[in-house]
Amino acid sequence: MAQYTRVSGSVGLITLQSPPVNALSAAVRQGIVDLMQRALSEPEVKSVVICGQNGIFCGGADIKEFGGQMSGPPLIPMIHAIEAASKPVVAAIEGIALGGGLELALGCHYRIAHSKAKVGLPEVTLGLLPGAGGSQRLPRLIGVPAALDLITTGRHVTAAEALKFGLVDQITDHNTVNVAVKFAQRVTDQPLDARRISTYPCLCPPDVDVLFEEVMQSVRRTARGAIAPIACVQAVRAAATLPYNQGMERERELLATLFTSGQAHALQYFFFAQRAVGRWSMPSGARWDTSKPRPVHKAAVIGLGTMGRGITVALAQAGFSVVAVETQEKQLMEAKQAISGMLERGAKRRGVAPALDKINYGRNIQSVADVDLVIEAVFEDMALKKKVFQQLSAVCKPSTFLCSNTSGLDIDQLACQTRNPELVVGMHFFAPAHVMKLLEVVYGPKSSPLAVATAMQLGKKIGKVSVAVGNCRGFVGNRMLKPYLEQALFLLEEGATPEFVDQVLEEFGFAMGVFRMSDLSGLDVGWKVRMADGLAMPDSTTGQPTRLRQGRRYSPLGDLLCEQRRFGQKTGRGWYQYDKPGSQVAKPDPWLHRFLDEYRARHALVAHRIDHQEVLERCLYSMINEGFRILEDGIAAGPEDIDVIYVFGYSWPRHRGGPMFYAATVGLNKVLERLEHYYQAHPDVPSLQPCPLLRKLVASGSPPIQKWREVIKKVRSQL
Numbered sequence: 044m045a046q047y048t049r050v051s052g053s054v055g056l057i058t059l060q061s062p063p064v065n066a067l068s069a070a071v072r073q074g075i076v077d078l079m080q081r082a083l084s085e086p087e088v089k090s091v092v093i094c095g096q097n098g099i100f101c102g103g104a105d106i107k108e109f110g111g112q113m114s115g116p117p118l119i120p121m122i123h124a125i126e127a128a129s130k131p132v133v134a135a136i137e138g139i140a141l142g143g144g145l146e147l148a149l150g151c152h153y154r155i156a157h158s159k160a161k162v163g164l165p166e167v168t169l170g171l172l173p174g175a176g177g178s179q180r181l182p183r184l185i186g187v188p189a190a191l192d193l194i195t196t197g198r199h200v201t202a203a204e205a206l207k208f209g210l211v212d213q214i215t216d217h218n219t220v221n222v223a224v225k226f227a228q229r230v231t232d233q234p235l236d237a238r239r240i241s242t243y244p245c246l247c248p249p250d251v252d253v254l255f256e257e258v259m260q261s262v263r264r265t266a267r268g269a270i271a272p273i274a275c276v277q278a279v280r281a282a283a284t285l286p287y288n289q290g291m292e293r294e295r296e297l298l299a300t301l302f303t304s305g306q307a308h309a310l311q312y313f314f315f316a317q318r319a320v321g322r323w324s325m326p327s328g329a330r331w332d333t334s335k336p337r338p339v340h341k342a343a344v345i346g347l348g349t350m351g352r353g354i355t356v357a358l359a360q361a362g363f364s365v366v367a368v369e370t371q372e373k374q375l376m377e378a379k380q381a382i383s384g385m386l387e388r389g390a391k392r393r394g395v396a397p398a399l400d401k402i403n404y405g406r407n408i409q410s411v412a413d414v415d416l417v418i419e420a421v422f423e424d425m426a427l428k429k430k431v432f433q434q435l436s437a438v439c440k441p442s443t444f445l446c447s448n449t450s451g452l453d454i455d456q457l458a459c460q461t462r463n464p465e466l467v468v469g470m471h472f473f474a475p476a477h478v479m480k481l482l483e484v485v486y487g488p489k490s491s492p493l494a495v496a497t498a499m500q501l502g503k504k505i506g507k508v509s510v511a512v513g514n515c516r517g518f519v520g521n522r523m524l525k526p527y528l529e530q531a532l533f534l535l536e537e538g539a540t541p542e543f544v545d546q547v548l549e550e551f552g553f554a555m556g557v558f559r560m561s562d563l564s565g566l567d568v569g570w571k572v573r574m575a576d577g578l579a580m581p582d583s584t585t586g587q588p589t590r591l592r593q594g595r596r597y598s599p600l601g602d603l604l605c606e607q608r609r610f611g612q613k614t615g616r617g618w619y620q621y622d623k624p625g626s627q628v629a630k631p632d633p634w635l636h637r638f639l640d641e642y643r644a645r646h647a648l649v650a651h652r653i654d655h656q657e658v659l660e661r662c663l664y665s666m667i668n669e670g671f672r673i674l675e676d677g678i679a680a681g682p683e684d685i686d687v688i689y690v691f692g693y694s695w696p697r698h699r700g701g702p703m704f705y706a707a708t709v710g711l712n713k714v715l716e717r718l719e720h721y722y723q724a725h726p727d728v729p730s731l732q733p734c735p736l737l738r739k740l741v742a743s744g745s746p747p748i749q750k751w752r753e754v755i756k757k758v759r760s761q762l
């Protein structure tokens with residue numbers, strides 16, 4: 044929908060009207076076409092201004108329309124008609140002009156932006172490319188290098204940067220529409236041919252071929268298998284080498300390939316999944332829109348190890364006053380230094396002043412008596428955490444929220460240490476906590492919707508993607524990681540090498556394979572947890588490491604490496620070898636290959652040929668199977684929660700949508716059939732036994748992932 048008003052006597056004002064972001068739905072496009080014809084036909088009208096309702100210009104094509112039959116006037120001829128208009132058309136950009144929204148503005152003859160506006164062509168983040176002339180007009184307007192940067196990254200640029208690029212003609216701090224109307228009146232007699240961007244030559248730097256080669260190489264390196272960034276480079280190359288119309292034809296061809304690709308579906312699913320996790324719910328029925336958060340003004344962090352430091356930085360950078368407590372003097376001094384350094388570097392990158400004055404350091408837990416919310420980040424030991432929660436409950440105001448950054452310990456046990464267990468939730472950050480976007484907000488049986496709402500809102504305020512999950516061992520992320528790690532170890536026992544397993548997972552799109560990741564995070568972290576669980580102990584009779592624990596298959600490979608202090612990067616030896624402790628370049632280690640051969644011989648294991656398919660299916664399907672158990676248990680409300688956790692917390696490739704979306708893509712019946720195949724071969728590995736929910740979904744015809752929540756609700760109501 045669009046509205047037409049005549050302003051200042053001679054200006055036709057077209058206002059896009061489709062909340063919340065005036066996306067270019069069929070109705071909006073029809074409105075623009077009709078009202079442009081009206082403005083051009085009215086003799087009194089000398090110029091036209093296009094703007095958006097509610098201080099937002101346009102969020103681009105309507106992503107909700109992508110899944111269906113496209114109807115209404117097509118975008119490209121609509122924008123061509125505006126560019127060819129006989130009267131000047133001015134875009135008044137407020138809020139955002141993204142994707143098709145910016146392409147619409149590029150079809151206009153002038154662009155006026157509010158100083159706080161952001162513009163960009165983020166189609167690549169949806170597995171697409173600017174398909175309404177953006178890949179051909181932008182290079183002609185701002186040059187090939189800048190256009191390549193904006194189109195291959197999809198980043199949003201500020202109005203100031205857009206002005207520097209020449210992407211907008213003027214920026215204002217005042218009412219943008221009024222400024223644009225005045226501007227439109229001033230340019231009525233200016234020649235328009237010079238303002239039709241599609242007619243501009245595409246000026247190229249002398250070494251344009253070298254530039255495209257370099258950009259293509261770096262894009263291939265960072266894309267990790269995503270195809271859209273590569274198509275974006277090819278589209279801009281068409282602008283640099285072909286006449287406009289041929290370039291547009293090339294843009295159309297490339298977009299057609301992407302539009303129907305699985306990756307575009309995965310990325311568009313993920314776009315909406317990111318928004319779905321904000322609409323959280325709890326098994327009790329409490330929901331995001333019925334639970335009001337309590338404002339947090341002052342927070343505290345207890346324990347300034349690696350995680351505590353990152354959490355303190357994230358809070359301070361977001362403007363919160365923070366009381367940072369560390370009882371050990373030496374640790375406190377080191378933490379102060381590290382935190383100041385992180386704040387200064389972050390502030391420099393963002394061009395702002397470091398928030399050093401936001402933090403008060405203390406060694407005494409008494410100093411947190413007046414805060415609104417505390418995040419405990421002490422060593423991952425239940426007894427220690429319980430003691431800290433008892434102290435906090437005694438010291439803090441009764442209304443203070445007590446949160447733990449534990450990565451998998453029982454939140455309810457901590458809640459039971461306090462006077463107000465309903466105000467206790469988990470806030471599980473991911474290392475480095477001031478960088479990683481993901482936050483698991485963990486509610487226990489006593490946690491109140493108020494506490495969950497407050498933690499979710501705080502997460503959003505410090506720039507995190509927060510996902511509300513139930514309390515269980517390992518919550519969602521680490522619980523699904525366990526069978527994934529387990530299968531990787533079993534594959535080594537059966538003949539694979541760490542390099543091969545990692546290569547398969549990295550070709551799939553993970554930033555790092557399971558063994559390189561394990562070396563990075565340190566093998567001793569998991570070892571300590573297994574020791575605490577009594578898992579890493581040798582057989583009481585033989586004293587030898589056994590491969591069976593409570594009737595389940597267990598691989599002591601990781602424990603055996605740790606007994607030799609092969610903790611990974613930190614000791615220079617792990618699943619790989621490194622030049623020296625702390626270096627990050629992993630090299631295959633002949634010692635480990637010999638160790639695996641001896642281990643197999645000692646346990647009478649016969650190595651067999653393991654191919655890509657087996658690695659992917661056993662590692663990913665066992666993880667996905669655990670995902671279905673988590674949905675069945677109600678620990679996660681829907682598949683979107685799991686997928687957002689894995690993309691933002693465990694580097695699952697976004698262009699594959701997430702583990703649950705991937706299962707839907709592969710086909711649930713195939714996942715079920717393969718799990719049954721592997722479980723038959725490995726009956727002592729319960730994580731391969733297909734989850735009943737998976738069976739039920741297959742039995743009900745494998746409904747599309749958007750429909751799983753209904754099936755889950757029915758299944759859980761029958762439990």
Ligand SMILES: C[C@H](O)[C@H](C)C(=O)SCCNC(=O)CCNC(=O)[C@H](O)C(C)(C)COP(=O)([O-])OP(=O)([O-])OC[C@H]1O[C@@H](n2cnc3c(N)ncnc32)[C@H](O)[C@@H]1OP(=O)([O-])[O-]
Nearest residue numbers: 064066102103104105106107141142143165173174175318
């Ligand atoms: C031809 C052409 O070349 C091609 C092919 C294209 O143009 S492809 C399209 C290119 N455009 C984009 O990639 C921009 C995508 N949007 C965003 O980046 C952000 O939304 C935002 C604009 C920066 C606002 O962020 P926000 O944090 O303030 O709010 P929100 O929660 O995100 O969004 C608020 C609500 O608006 C919905 N929404 C946002 N953008 C939308 C869009 N383009 N289409 C449909 N719905 C959209 C969103 O789902 C949510 O709905 P609900 O959850 O409330 O029901």
